[in-house]
Each structure stands twice: as C-alpha cells, then as structure tokens.
Amino acid sequence: MDAARLFVGLPLPPVLRDGLAALRRVLEPLSPVPCAWTRPGEWHLTLKFLGDTPLERIPSLKAALEGVAWEAFTLRPGGAGTFPERGAPRVLWAGLALGGPECAALARAVKQALAPLGFAPEARAFAAHLTVARAKGAAPSAAWRPALEALEAARWEAVRMERMVLWRSYAAGRGAVSVGPVRHGAVGGGGTQGVVPGVGAGSAGGSRPPGPRHVPLWEGGAPG
Secondary structure (H helix, E strand, C coil): CCCCEEEEECCHHHHHHHHHHHHHHHHHHHCCCCECCCCCHHHHEEEEEEEEEEEHHHHHHHHHHHHCCCCCCEEEEEEEHHHHHCHHHHHEEEEECCCHHHHHHHHHHHHHHHHHHHCCCCCCCCCCCCCEEEEECCCHHHHHHHHHHHHCCCCCEEEECCCCEEEEECCCCCCCCCCEEEEEEEECCCEEEEEEEEECCCCCCCCCCCCCCCEEEEEEEECC
C-alpha cells in the first residue's frame, strides 16, 4: 500500500524565515554538538503529526481540514528551550510570546476533525514551539546555555497567521521524487485540481525530492 508521511501545520512568513537564517549564524558556533538546522524556507509550526498515511486517504483528510473553523491570529516567537526536559537535549526550539493559546486551540480543532478518520491523539500534550535545530550528538543541558541565551535574546516581529497546510514530509538522503495528481484546497476554501510533487507510487515516507523536504498537499485559509 502506497503511503506518505504527513503532518498538519502553519507555515511561517518570510520575515520570520529570514530571521531564522540570520540567527543560525549566531547559534551554530554556540552549539555544543553538530546540529541539523531547520531550513528557513521550511520553518513551520506543527499542529498534528499524522505519520505514514495511505495516499487514498488524502481526499478525506482534505475534506476534514476544510471543515475546521478557526480565525486568523497574531503570532510572535519568543523564549527558547530544549527537548527532552531530562537528559541530553535533542531539539533546540523557540517558544511563542504571542499566539500560543490560539495555536493550542487550533491543534485541538484539527485533532477533533481528524479523530473520526482514525487518527489517534498524541500521547503528549500539545506544546506550541518552533524547531530550530536537532542535535546530532549528546551534550549535557548546561552546555546548551550559551545557545539558549542567544535564542532567548532574539527579537522577532509579530506576524498574522492565516494559512494552514497539509504537508508531505520526506526523509533526508532519499532518491528521486514520484509525481501524481491530488486535489488540494486553495486559500479561502474550495478545491483545485493540481499536480503535487510526491503524491504517487512510493514506499511509506516516500522518496525525497531534489528540493524541499516538505511538500504541501493542501492549503486552507482561516475563514473570515
């Protein structure tokens, strides 16, 4: 059965992506271990990870997401932290100074909309965050303090969040991409017929395209 690794999230506008690119130049020398840094062009906030999903379920996912009621809101990054809370940190993240409750409410709405389709809720409670880097090695929490302080000191602009996206995610280091048609929503609702990279034959997770690791399959705007 052909499947794709999917997740639902909020794309971040260029002003924040540009800020992340500049911040990496500050953070990389301060990181105690080599890291896989989030590509600025693919920076997003994950609302729900769906995992490996049969391709034939994409139309029902699209329909369910189009039924989610939400309003545009203001988001501004702020603060920083690492996951997990105990042991060697594996993820460096930026928190939210504005928009955290709205993201949590939207994540709940997405979870409720997809539950009838058989997507189980995550075991962990939703924690709105923006992944900045993933550690490739182990270092104690104290060694991350310089990077955390620099990330906490970053100043971010407030932005309007008006779009929600269903993405297909590709693992790094894979081969050519397969291509096929899928119906996907346009901003403001409705659907259009489009050819979306990566929606065709392939194994779970799919082959990585030569460009982005995350390919949008559907996009919807906040009603009203």
